[in-house]
Amino acid sequence: MTGTPPTSVSAKLIDSTGNGVLLMSRYNVKETEAKWQNAWESQGCFTAREDASRPKYYVLEMFPYPSGRIHMGHVRNYTIGDVIARFKRAKGFNVLHPMGWDAFGLPAENAALEKKTHPATWTRENIATMRSQLKTMGLSIDWDREIATCDVEYYRHEQKMFLDFLKAGLAYRKESWVNWDPVDNTVLANEQVIDGRGWRTGALVEKRKLSQWFLKITAFAEDLLKGLETLDRWPERVRIMQENWIGKSTGVRFRFALKDRADTLEVFTTRPDTLFGASFAAISPNHPLAAELAASNPELAEFIAECNRLGTSEEAIETAEKRGFDTGLKVVHPFDSGLELPVYVANFVLMEYGTGAIFACPAHDQRDLDFARKYCLPVLPVVVPADADPATFTVGTEAYTGPGLLRNSRFLDGLDTESGKQEVGKKLEEAGQGERTTQYRLRDWGVSRQRYWGCPIPVIHCDSCGIVPVPADQLPVVLPEDVTFDKPGNPLAHHPSWKHTTCPDCGKPALRETDTFDTFIESSWYFARFCSPKEDSTAFTRESVDYWLGVDQYIGGIEHAVLHLLYSRFWTRALKTCGYLNLDEPFTGLFTQGMVNHETYKDADSGAWLAPTDLEKDDAGQWVRADSKAPVNVGRVEKMSKSKKNVVDPAHIIGTYGADAARLFMLSDSPPERDLEWTESGIDGAWRYINRLWRMMTETPVALPAAGSPKPAAFSPKAEAARRLVHKTIAGMSEDLDKFRFNKAVARVRELSNTLGELDGSGEGEAWALREGFESVVRLIGPMMPHLAEELWIELGHSGLLTDQPWPEADPALVVEDSVTMAVQVNGKLRATLELPRDMAKDAAEQVALADANVQRALEGKPVRKVIVVPNRVINVVV
């Protein structure tokens, strides 16, 4: 480790001087930070109350999963949120800044297996640890509103919501294909399937058909898409990702007549204009027609089975060859009964999208072209680009997908692509064979999980009555804690008695649903629960959500760009439909922060990953193993992860340097949306700055005038300049914080402290200017380094909390300089800089510039053709 930890610095000071006086003059982080954290808590500084007289501001960071200990990603996330919360508070907003725990989920069950602790115990212990760790960060959180989603007081309301959604037709049950791990006897999410195998067991994943609960997110597809346009305080890329995810496309749905059959084959296309270029139709291996034909065709059945074996992993899909099976069936072209197209079962046609069947025009679709070339099907170009010769235009190995003019298309000939689409749509509608429609890629949200540690789905399965919702007066359905983990599968299903109940309708014995909800459900409404966390009759009171929602500033990682953020937007709309609240968008402002990275290290011999704490620097400044002094290879800077051992424990950092230093580091240097590299020298730098501020304000060169002393009539030029910088910094920093430019804000306040450090306080008005400067710095750093700021506030002779002080106001007269440095260029090259009065007349500035010796030398006597003067900025002499 480079540098010396501050604790040993203090210790050495005591050793060498033999007394503690010097230690007293140093900033004592540990005591100071604890002191102010206690003061804020005991005075209830951050307790939020509804107050119609003040503008509200709801700041929320994505709540953590209680995995055990906080990590640097949390520190970055909660530091950013806290700066905003404290800044808005100082600006006079009524701030709500709560915290809770996303407490259901799979890791707790894995811990139960590995460590033999109950998920509830493990979770509650983790919460206790992480709560106390978060408290050492000095966050301005209203802890009275803390919630944990695994508490029945929380999830009971979610069960009620689900039943209301069911009534409103927003929840339904259907059979669907899932990834099934045959060893664990459970469903796996797509991302838990690696190369076709379960991530934990390594078993080959099977596709299984299961009856599952779905939420009708597709009912809001259009609304979720439209809503994105209103989210002007969201990052562009998150909106684009959601837009792509919803995947709206317009086209035509129509029915082919099937030759020698009474039924029809329905397809969806976005390119009805290419209908005369069609050379085959294709259906998904999971299409009902395919199943029907396979029943009497073993070869086809084998082909379908093979397609389903191929798995759903991205790699499998990407590398899979286009393959098909000719069913022997033919469809009839809707506009020419003489034209017949073969029907293939093709492995690239998805049952889940559109109708599960397509018609293919190989000339204008790459995928269709690949297929057609493989099976020697015709390729007829029907769209010719505007700049191509229709007589010679052909398609080889690359399909033409752009716009153009239609040909070989009978009544469409000569039309452009767009008109052709409309024309075909119209004709099919007139014939009653099809209709123009909109299709979405978005699919309904499957929420059933065969897991224990989640919210029970409140329904009962009755042999006589079918699926019966648990009546509202019988809620909540409480998750039992007396379960065992000795058998594979869902412990809830193995519980001896829990699932046995009686049917609420007929009173006969019946079984409870043993699936639990996807844990994304809990995080879809927790922001609303924070508005009335103690309410037990309802999830939240109408008044509280009307007052606090939407969340003015939501902050979290980009990894939730689609799922959590889309689910929450859906859930909010569903709640609105059921009359819970009147709101469409839960998060009006969103900020996505970058990751925290660190260098990686490997043992030079074995190649094993090494942790930063395993290393030390040798005399030559090279990293070596601390134990064996063996050489170490320094690798790339990568996201902190356990597997690469490049994690730095925030608790250790906060214990050594304090929360303020950790917070300052998080805000310095890198813009918050970009990745940040954690370095030892960086945290050292933050620590040095904290001590510099402390010394500067506690060991002043002259006695400062008392707090609140009247402003002197005159200031020395140095004092005057310092005061201008003070007010410029106030103005600049306010803007920086509003725009999340924390790195610039830090740079500005450092620049100001550099300038104040140069004032010795002896000139006229300088002592007063110093106090003004110090007080401004303290107020400005308040949101970033709240403990140091409180302590310095006292040191400067104030009483009460800085936390209760308003944000400083810049004096507009001092923000603008009255002289400016202007650049003088000759032919665009800098030749001189001049200190000139602000807003000097153009011709006067020109005269001064031309008279300058450097300018004259650069002119070399050549005639001046033109002089361009940009007021207060630049003078360019053109020769």
Place this chain on the structure above:
RNA sequence: GCGGGCGUGGCGAAACAGGUAGACGCUAGGGACUUAAAAUCCCUCGCCGUUAGGCAUGCGGGUUCGAGUCCCGCCGCCCGCACCA
């Protein structure tokens, strides 16, 4: 393949609206203080050049009095989605 973003010193980065490129910090080097070290303070730090000056924002063009910033064409890196008909 589609969509989005980004290329600036040894490093992280600044640069409002086309107007002094490199603020602020890290690293490094030199010096002061000290018996010594740590801490602290001072100085230097894009490249070449003694100065004058020249060259510099991934590369090549263009627009402009003036381009890191705007336009065109390349190159490289990162992220998201991906057989979506």
